[in-house]
Amino acid sequence: MRLPPLPTISDVVRLYRLSAAKHLSQNFILDMSLNHKIVSFAGNLKGCHVCEVGPGPGGITRAILETDVKHLHVIEKDLRFFPGLQMLADVSGRLTAYHGDALTFDMNNLFPEECIKSWDDEPPDTHIIGNLPFSISTPLIFKYMEAISNRTGAWRYGRTCMTLTFQKEVAERMVAKPNSDQRSRVSIDIQNYCEVKLKHIIPGKAFVPSPDVDVGVVHFKPRKKPQIDLPYKLITKVNRHLFHYRQKQCKNSLATE
Numbered sequence: 001m002r003l004p005p006l007p008t009i010s011d012v013v014r015l016y017r018l019s020a021a022k023h024l025s026q027n028f029i030l031d032m033s034l035n036h037k038i039v040s041f042a043g044n045l046k047g048c049h050v051c052e053v054g055p056g057p058g059g060i061t062r063a064i065l066e067t068d069v070k071h072l073h074v075i076e077k078d079l080r081f082f083p084g085l086q087m088l089a090d091v092s093g094r095l096t097a098y099h100g101d102a103l104t105f106d107m108n109n110l111f112p113e114e115c116i117k118s119w120d121d122e123p124p125d126t127h128i129i130g131n132l133p134f135s136i137s138t139p140l141i142f143k144y145m146e147a148i149s150n151r152t153g154a155w156r157y158g159r160t161c162m163t164l165t166f167q168k169e170v171a172e173r174m175v176a177k178p179n180s181d182q183r184s185r186v187s188i189d190i191q192n193y194c195e196v197k198l199k200h201i202i203p204g205k206a207f208v209p210s211p212d213v214d215v216g217v218v219h220f221k222p223r224k225k226p227q228i229d230l231p232y233k234l235i236t237k238v239n240r241h242l243f244h245y246r247q248k249q250c251k252n253s254l255a256t257e
């Protein structure tokens with residue numbers, strides 16, 4: 001569903017004087033074809049309820065609305081973006097903007113009850129998308145892993161999938177296979193709960209302003225059963241010990257070679 005003619009994202013940034021705030025890790029994507037590409041990695045969103053983290057000037061937000069979602073909920077910490085988001089809410093009639101911090105935002109009642117599916121069923125028609133601020137991306141993904149483990153928040157509705165961006169090196173660690181150089185605790189903790197796929201690398205120069213690093217788009221699908229089925233807090237503890245133990249073993253075997 002195409003939105004009616006709107007000012008471009010660059011115009012919105014100019015119009016509302018949205019200079020990027022460094023402390024909120026603001027790096028915008030102004031190129032709508034790239035925004036559409038990121039959203040396409042989420043799969044078919046027609047009729048879905050979607051939550052976007054950090055919509056900023058609204059490029060990804062527009063791309064999501066154009067996929068014919070049933071409703072889009074956005075969580076944004078910076079109030080300066082709200083006039084632009086309100087314009088999208090008015091023209092689409094399918095957007096609700098929440099002012100808040102994604103790290104503490106309660107998703108338990110975000111989507112309608114009729115979206116709820118059993119955990120063992122296919123994922124529900126709910127999805128989380130975001131070009132995440134670097135400053136919160138790692139704590140946020142671990143908060144989401146804990147919620148997946150407890151089946152709370154967006155995972156009260158079933159195995160809600162996510163399409164999120166991370167600094168390229170972090171994204172590569174998340175998907176690293178056993179025995180690969182990038183394998184780390186992040187790989188073990190995340191892969192315990194989700195099937196993860198690195199879908200695309202976005203060069204840093206595609207963002208305004210450009211960060212010094214490239215960015216990876218990662219898709220997460222919660223597993224029906226975690227690889228190790230123990231309470232979340234215990235898993236992260238066990239993995240930390242296992243990881244250090246394996247590293248030690250590895251060093252010892254290199255020393256004796």
Ligand SMILES: C[S@@+](CC[C@H](N)C(=O)[O-])C[C@H]1O[C@@H](n2cnc3c(N)ncnc32)[C@H](O)[C@@H]1O
Pocket residue numbers: 024025026027028029030053054055056057058059060075076077078100101102103131132133134136
């Ligand atoms: C990397 S920018 C992405 C902006 C936009 N989605 C885009 O791709 O052009 C990150 C966005 O997250 C917002 N943000 C930063 N910290 C946040 C937090 N704790 N909770 C919610 N939003 C946050 C920033 O204000 C900014 O709009």
